[in-house]
Amino acid sequence: DTGVSQNPRHKITKRGQNVTFRCDPISEHNRLYWYRQTLGQGPEFLTYFQNEAQLEKSRLLSDRFSAERPKGSFSTLEIQRTEQGDSAMYLCASSPPGSYGYTFGSGTRLTVV
């Protein structure tokens, strides 16, 4: 399967713990995006990478959130000191050079208890 892969699919964590999610984009895609989606809402933009450079971050990305894409391939999204309000689906998407048609992964569903 050459789609966007996200791991894990589900994560349950206790409040205050740190969590990390991984996204493997389609191999020739140089653009990578993270979105968050809460129940009943559309996805909300978090951050954007072009190759390894993080070019845009949303106001939603608080100091507890950090994203990396160290070699311009896979990306990680870390949430420190999780709060119940962080419970959501975290979606990763990628797109190739010259195109803005995203391909999304199936997401990581985070539940903070």
Next chain:
Amino acid sequence: DAKTTQPPSMDCAEGRAANLPCNHSTISGNEYVYWYRQIHSQGPQYIIHGLKNNETNEMASLIITEDRKSSTLILPHATLRDTAVYYCIVYSPGGSNSGYALNFGKGTSLLVTP
């Protein structure tokens, strides 16, 4: 990004055409109209996009009015698998107001019935 307005929900009988409207009255000249859909528990899926002209692909047709203030996504023969939330998004890649973010809104929940 210009904001869009979509009905919260619609029904369509299987085999019939599903016509999903979208208003984007404040769209600017360099903004495209994109449509995505999201089937339950999956990530959004790109359907189609256009600037001024009508567009058609294997999934759907996109009809954009001449003044570009509204558009309609047409699924010509809806099937049960087309039941999903459909998002209409106006977007200018790298635009000064939007950067690279897609503003999904709440979309239209389409239910295709047997």
